[in-house]
Amino acid sequence: MNNFTFYSPTFFAFGDGEEQNTGSLVRRFGGTKALLVYGGGSIKRNGAYDAVTASLREAGIPFVELPGIQVNPRSGKVYEGIELCRREGVDFLLAVGGGSAIDTAKAIAVGVPYDGDFWDFFSKKPAETSLPVGVVLTLSGTGSEASDSSVITHENGSLKWGNLKSDVFRPVFAVMNPRYTCSLPAYQTASGATDMLSHICERYFSNTPDVVLTDRLCEALLKTILEAAPKALKNPDDYAARADLMWAGMLAHNNSCGVGRVQDWASHQIEHELSAFYDCAHGAGLAVVMPAWMEYVMDHDVMRFARFAVNVFGCEMDFAHPENTAKEGIARLRSFFRALGMPTTLAEIGGREADIPAMVSHRAEKPGGFPFGGFVKIGPEEMEAILRLTARG
Amino acid sequence: MNNFTFYSPTFFAFGDGEEQNTGSLVRRFGGTKALLVYGGGSIKRNGAYDAVTASLREAGIPFVELPGIQVNPRSGKVYEGIELCRREGVDFLLAVGGGSAIDTAKAIAVGVPYDGDFWDFFSKKPAETSLPVGVVLTLSGTGSEASDSSVITHENGSLKWGNLKSDVFRPVFAVMNPRYTCSLPAYQTASGATDMLSHICERYFSNTPDVVLTDRLCEALLKTILEAAPKALKNPDDYAARADLMWAGMLAHNNSCGVGRVQDWASHQIEHELSAFYDCAHGAGLAVVMPAWMEYVMDHDVMRFARFAVNVFGCEMDFAHPENTAKEGIARLRSFFRALGMPTTLAEIGGREADIPAMVSHRAEKPGGFPFGGFVKIGPEEMEAILRLTARG
Numbered sequence: 088m089n090n091f092t093f094y095s096p097t098f099f100a101f102g103d104g105e106e107q108n109t110g111s112l113v114r115r116f117g118g119t120k121a122l123l124v125y126g127g128g129s130i131k132r133n134g135a136y137d138a139v140t141a142s143l144r145e146a147g148i149p150f151v152e153l154p155g156i157q158v159n160p161r162s163g164k165v166y167e168g169i170e171l172c173r174r175e176g177v178d179f180l181l182a183v184g185g186g187s188a189i190d191t192a193k194a195i196a197v198g199v200p201y202d203g204d205f206w207d208f209f210s211k212k213p214a215e216t217s218l219p220v221g222v223v224l225t226l227s228g229t230g231s232e233a234s235d236s237s238v239i240t241h242e243n244g245s246l247k248w249g250n251l252k253s254d255v256f257r258p259v260f261a262v263m264n265p266r267y268t269c270s271l272p273a274y275q276t277a278s279g280a281t282d283m284l285s286h287i288c289e290r291y292f293s294n295t296p297d298v299v300l301t302d303r304l305c306e307a308l309l310k311t312i313l314e315a316a317p318k319a320l321k322n323p324d325d326y327a328a329r330a331d332l333m334w335a336g337m338l339a340h341n342n343s344c345g346v347g348r349v350q351d352w353a354s355h356q357i358e359h360e361l362s363a364f365y366d367c368a369h370g371a372g373l374a375v376v377m378p379a380w381m382e383y384v385m386d387h388d389v390m391r392f393a394r395f396a397v398n399v400f401g402c403e404m405d406f407a408h409p410e411n412t413a414k415e416g417i418a419r420l421r422s423f424f425r426a427l428g429m430p431t432t433l434a435e436i437g438g439r440e441a442d443i444p445a446m447v448s449h450r451a452e453k454p455g456g457f458p459f460g461g462f463v464k465i466g467p468e469e470m471e472a473i474l475r476l477t478a479r480g
Numbered sequence: 481m482n483n484f485t486f487y488s489p490t491f492f493a494f495g496d497g498e499e500q501n502t503g504s505l506v507r508r509f510g511g512t513k514a515l516l517v518y519g520g521g522s523i524k525r526n527g528a529y530d531a532v533t534a535s536l537r538e539a540g541i542p543f544v545e546l547p548g549i550q551v552n553p554r555s556g557k558v559y560e561g562i563e564l565c566r567r568e569g570v571d572f573l574l575a576v577g578g579g580s581a582i583d584t585a586k587a588i589a590v591g592v593p594y595d596g597d598f599w600d601f602f603s604k605k606p607a608e609t610s611l612p613v614g615v616v617l618t619l620s621g622t623g624s625e626a627s628d629s630s631v632i633t634h635e636n637g638s639l640k641w642g643n644l645k646s647d648v649f650r651p652v653f654a655v656m657n658p659r660y661t662c663s664l665p666a667y668q669t670a671s672g673a674t675d676m677l678s679h680i681c682e683r684y685f686s687n688t689p690d691v692v693l694t695d696r697l698c699e700a701l702l703k704t705i706l707e708a709a710p711k712a713l714k715n716p717d718d719y720a721a722r723a724d725l726m727w728a729g730m731l732a733h734n735n736s737c738g739v740g741r742v743q744d745w746a747s748h749q750i751e752h753e754l755s756a757f758y759d760c761a762h763g764a765g766l767a768v769v770m771p772a773w774m775e776y777v778m779d780h781d782v783m784r785f786a787r788f789a790v791n792v793f794g795c796e797m798d799f800a801h802p803e804n805t806a807k808e809g810i811a812r813l814r815s816f817f818r819a820l821g822m823p824t825t826l827a828e829i830g831g832r833e834a835d836i837p838a839m840v841s842h843r844a845e846k847p848g849g850f851p852f853g854g855f856v857k858i859g860p861e862e863m864e865a866i867l868r869l870t871a872r873g
Contacts (some may be wrong), residue, residue: 088723090495095488101740163584297720300704300728308697314692327690330481335693336740343736346727382766 088297088347095341097233098260099385101334103326105262106138106223109181110146116219116259120181121150122172124192126157126184135269139183151175153191159362160187162241165205168195180220182258185279186229186238186369189222191257193237195287196220209249210241210454214339215378217255225267227333228279228370230286230340232261240363263337265329273320277427278370280316280332282419283339284309285373289352290345292384292462293389302394306342309337309399353460354380358444367436369408374429375436378421379476384463389413433477440478448470481690481740483597488734490626494727496719498655499531499616502574503539509612511572514543514743515565517578517585519550526620526663532576538573544568546584552755553580555634558598561588565611573613577653578672579622579631579762582615586649589613601849602632602642610648618660621672623679623733623761625654631757653727658722658731666713670820671763673709673725677702677813678766682745682855685737685777685855687783690812695787697737700791703726711868746853747773750863753839759830767822768829769812772869778858782806826870833871840864 098116100108113121121143130136143150153168171177172195182192196212198205209215222232235257238250269277291305312335318328338344354376361372385392393409396402396416405411406461421431430436447467450456458464465473491509493501506514514536523529535542546561564570565588575585590607591598601607624630628650632641661669685696706726711721728790732738747769749783754765778785786802789795789809798804814824823829840860852856858866 088495088720088725090498091492093492093494094490097487098489099484099486101486102481105483139596295722299707300700300724303700303704304697307693307700311693311696327481328692331738334481347723418612 088211089295089349091346093258093342093346095343097258097341099233099263099376100260100335101263102330103264103266106135106263107142109139109221109223109262110144110148112260113143113148113179113221114146114261115182118148118219118221119182120142120175120177121148121179122167122180122182122192122195123150123152123178123183124156124167124188125154126188127155128364129270130183130225133225133267135183135223135314137261139223139226142170142338150298151177156184156188156191158187159240162239162243163204164191165194165198165239167197167203168192172199174404178218181223181224182220183225185224185226186231189220189229189231189258190237190239193217193231193448194219194239196279197255206241206249206298208298209237209241209251213251213253214255219259222258222261222283224261224263225334226271226275227336228282228319230283230336232263233337233341235378236394240256248284248439261337265326265333268333269324271324273323273325273428274368275320276323276332277316277429278425279336280312281370281374281424281429282311283332283336285354285377286339287344288377289355290348290350291395292351292370292388294388295348296419298348301346301348307338311335313399313423316355319420320427325393327460333424337476347418349461351460351462353463353465356450356459356465357473360450361438364446365437365447370432371436373429374424375433375460375475376473378424379473380415381420384471385410385413385417387463392416398478406431407472432479433474436478440475443471443474443478444452445473482688482742486734486735486739487647488626489648490734490772492626492656492730493725494656496657496659498657499522500535500542501656502614502616503534503535503537505543505653505655506536506538506541506572506574507615509540509572509614510689511612511614513568513570514541514572515570515572515585515588516545516576516863517549517561517581517588518545518547519581523576523618526618526660527639528576528660532574532616533540541761543574544570549581549584550635551586552759555599555632555636555685557584557589558591558632562591562598565592571611573611574616575613575827576616576618576823578617580620581622582613582622582624582651583630583632584829585613585615586610586624587632588817590648592743601646601700602630602634602644606644606646608646609646612652615651615654617654617726619658619664619668619672620661620729621675623657623676625651626730626734630859656726658719658726661726662717662719664716665847666821666851667746667761669712669716669725670709670822671761672729673705673820674763674767674822674847676705676725676729678747678763678770678845680734680737681770683741683743683747684788685744686741686783687739687781687855691741694737694739694741699791701732701737704728706792706816707747741855744853744855746856746858749843749852749858750866753843754829754831756842757835758830759841763856764823764829767824768816768826768870769866770809771817771824772866774813775869776862776866778803778806778810780856783814787807825872828866833868836864836867836871839867
């Protein structure tokens with residue numbers, strides 16, 4: 088186990104009806120005027136908007152609104168939000184929704200007290216100060232409600248996304264009512280579950296020795312998601328399954344299961360190019376990339392993939408041929424994604440094999456573009472090979 | 481899964497050498513003058529005292545000292561510490577050691593800013609404000625480095641212990657260097673491991689439905705402790721085993737594995753009487769009580785005890801007679817405690833069967849004395865029956 092620091096100071100209020108405490112939580116964490124950051128009409132249809140605004144009124148917290156945040160959130164809304172906060176004297180960011188609303192709120196929160204361009208904190212220096220951010224989560228998967236990061240796509244000139252980790256990005260509170268996720272379209276539920284699985288796998292596949300404790304925590308979360316996601320798709324109102332997914336999504340990304348080990352994150356790096364090129368849901372892109380990445384790197388540590396197959400998917404261990412067990416685990420993961428209705432090939436997210444060299448070049452232009460990956464180093468050649476595997480599926 | 485709140489805002493710095501950051505952490509969390517709270521000579525022998533005080537000097541943090549904290553810490557040292565802090569203008573409590581030093585520091589920290597008797601917060605009202613408490617952990621087991629509680633024995637008149645939970649009891653930081661636990665006597669290592677196991681079992685045995693996620697987290701921690709404790713006893717310098725125990729001890733008691741469920745805590749309630757009567761190590765008392773409690777309550781939910789046997793101890797499931805599997809799990813736990821060198825009978829901690837009625841009466845005199853236990857309600861009769869089982873072993 089490597090030395091590490093761990094800091095997850097977010098206050099969680101979890102369960103049906105907890106959104107009624109939003110106003111008092113804003114007050115507890117120092118807010119006197121809030122900016123509500125959210126997406127489209129879903130929080131108005133499912134009742135979250137009404138419950139949250141009623142709670143703010145009851146607590147005497149005035150608020151202004153920044154609606155219209157979209158999937159793969161853009162810098163334009165961040166600049167608009169910073170301007171709005173300054174003009175209106177806002178001192179608290181309240182995101183209502185999923186990762187896009189939360190990541191936008193985090194970016195606004197570091198931008199408001201800063202004289203320069205907020206993008207500095209996404210491209211060249213870690214943020215050190217921020218307005219407090221609270222979350223009312225209505226969509227689970229990204230883990231942004233407790234994570235130390237925010238991913239924003241800059242739309243000036245060519246698209247580029249930025250993400251610098253910093254503890255100031257961790258929300259001060261997160262209200263998590265699984266009931267709000269019952270009305271999600273199946274595709275979003277599946278995409279969120281895929282994102283959670285990936286957040287754990289990016290930590291699980293590691294070369295650091297003596298990490299059996301976190302290995303087991305990873306496996307506990309993975310098994311729970313594998314059980315709960317199909318239940319939630321089959322019966323969208325299954326509260327227990329929705330609750331398991333929502334809490335697992337937080338634990339998958341607040342780093343509980345990743346401390347003390349070198350993590351990988353290669354699949355995420357590759358997926359960000361798919362999102363940039365095809366604007367696909369992050370989870371959908373991950374369902375395409377992860378099994379291909381696993382096939383490509385499996386020989387690096389066959390026994391770790393065999394452990395994954397046995398401890399997560401319940402495969403029988405082939406002691407004479409562990410590589411067969413390892414392959415079986417990867418095949419089961421791909422089948423699982425298909426059963427969830429996720430794409431597993433490049434073509435299914437509208438991608439073309441002909442774009443692969445351009446995606447590799449686009450990656451190369453980023454600061455610190457290559458190599459990436461803590462488990463197996465990925466250079467341009469390896470990235471191309473993995474993307475070619477996604478074309479085959 | 482029940483609704484819950486979860487708040488574990490402690491900053492953890494984990495690993496060999498991390499104590500060198502103590503001074504800068506005190507500064508980061510607002511301290512300008514510290515009270516060092518510790519026990520006897522062990523932190524002077526193992527180098528922790530020198531490293532911590534050097535780090536404070538380097539960070540320019542003056543400090544005064546309160547040594548001499550003993551196992552099952554008493555109120556006298558708390559009053560002495562409060563007085564010292566006020567006289568010296570201390571604004572930060574730094575506990576160096578294990579649960580006794582930490583619990584004393586927590587009690588001092590709530591007492592300093594309070595006009596009345598600190599004992600109010602241990603007997604009748606939850607604490608709402610506190611000086612910040614930092615921890616340098618040199619002994620794992622109690623989990624007090626991240627927990628929301630403090631257990632102090634009052635020595636005015638008859639002995640009585642107090643413990644009211646409050647988030648203000650959570651330390652602001654915990655420096656955790658597993659290396660310092662390598663020089664512990666075997667008995668203390670074993671006692672600490674037993675305490676951790678009990679903190680998980682008190683949460684695991686629950687009647688709340690739909691808690692499979694936290695069940696699995698509990699099992700992951702239990703299995704890790706079962707593996708690591710014998711390794712640490714066999715080879716005291718096994719850093720990996722010491723690290724697993726130290727981090728598992730924190731997770732066992734910051735409530736990570738207990739959210740959303742009604743917890744039990746009957747074994748702890750009964751053990752506190754053993755500690756009060758015989759001044760035994762808390763872990764040793766728990767090794768005596770827990771298997772007896774399990775035998776007594778097993779029939780309440782045989783399948784949960786069977787799950788415990790299979791998923792934690794790797795017992796084979798007897799599908800025709802699950803009660804046999806359940807009993808096998810309890811027997812394995814008792815054998816495990818014996819293998820660690822822990823007592824498993826009342827006589828082994830110097831107890832006498834003749835004292836049992838007095839222990840039950842002592843319990844009855846406490847505010848809210850009976851019944852207790854969230855899994856099975858324990859009244860005076862049940863407590864006596866369980867204690868009689870400990871006399872047999």
